[in-house]
Amino acid sequence: MARTKQIARKSTKGKSQRKQLARKAVRESAPATEGVKKPHRFRPGTVALREICKYQKLTELSNVWFERxxxxxxxxxxxxxxxxxxxxxxxxxxxxxxxxxISGKNLLKDRIF
Known part of the structure; x- marks a missing residue:
């Protein structure tokens, strides 16, 4: 027998319809928070990679590590x-x-005066 895909169908049962209507009424009566927008969040690791690139480009390192x-x-x-x-x-x-x-085998060039 051939396999068939499941198709989503709307439920016509009375109880679920009542629940949906109740949820809709609560949603409509709730205060609107349209003006508030969530801040953008980067995926994990994106900011870390950006910081790594930033610090690799710098020529001066802070002396904090030396003091430590x-x-x-x-x-x-x-x-x-x-x-x-x-x-x-x-x-x-x-x-x-x-x-x-030493690895380039040109150590003697500087020693000859």
Whole structure:
């Protein structure tokens, strides 16, 4: 026997008709809230991806992460923290540069005067 699709049909029973009429009357008598509109909501992850792109485009990183790593019982002046951060950045860049030169096998070019 061939399969057939179900078709939605309106109910003609009396009780459900009464319930529908009661709901309709309540809806019509309720105060209208047409002026209030819900704010737009982005899907999960959209805003996070936008923030990732934003922070990847920035060249300057905040020094909050460095201060968090440096937290100890000692007190530092803000200028000292800035100098330490600058020195650590320079050291990291120099290390990366040396590693790239080693992998590119052109380490000796700078050592020849």
């Amino acid at each position: 790593e440096l937290k100890t019982n000692l007190r530092f002046q803000s200028s000292a923290v800035a100098e330490l951060e600058e020195a650590s950045d320079d050291f990291g860049v120099e290390k990366d540069e040396i590693n790239q030169r």
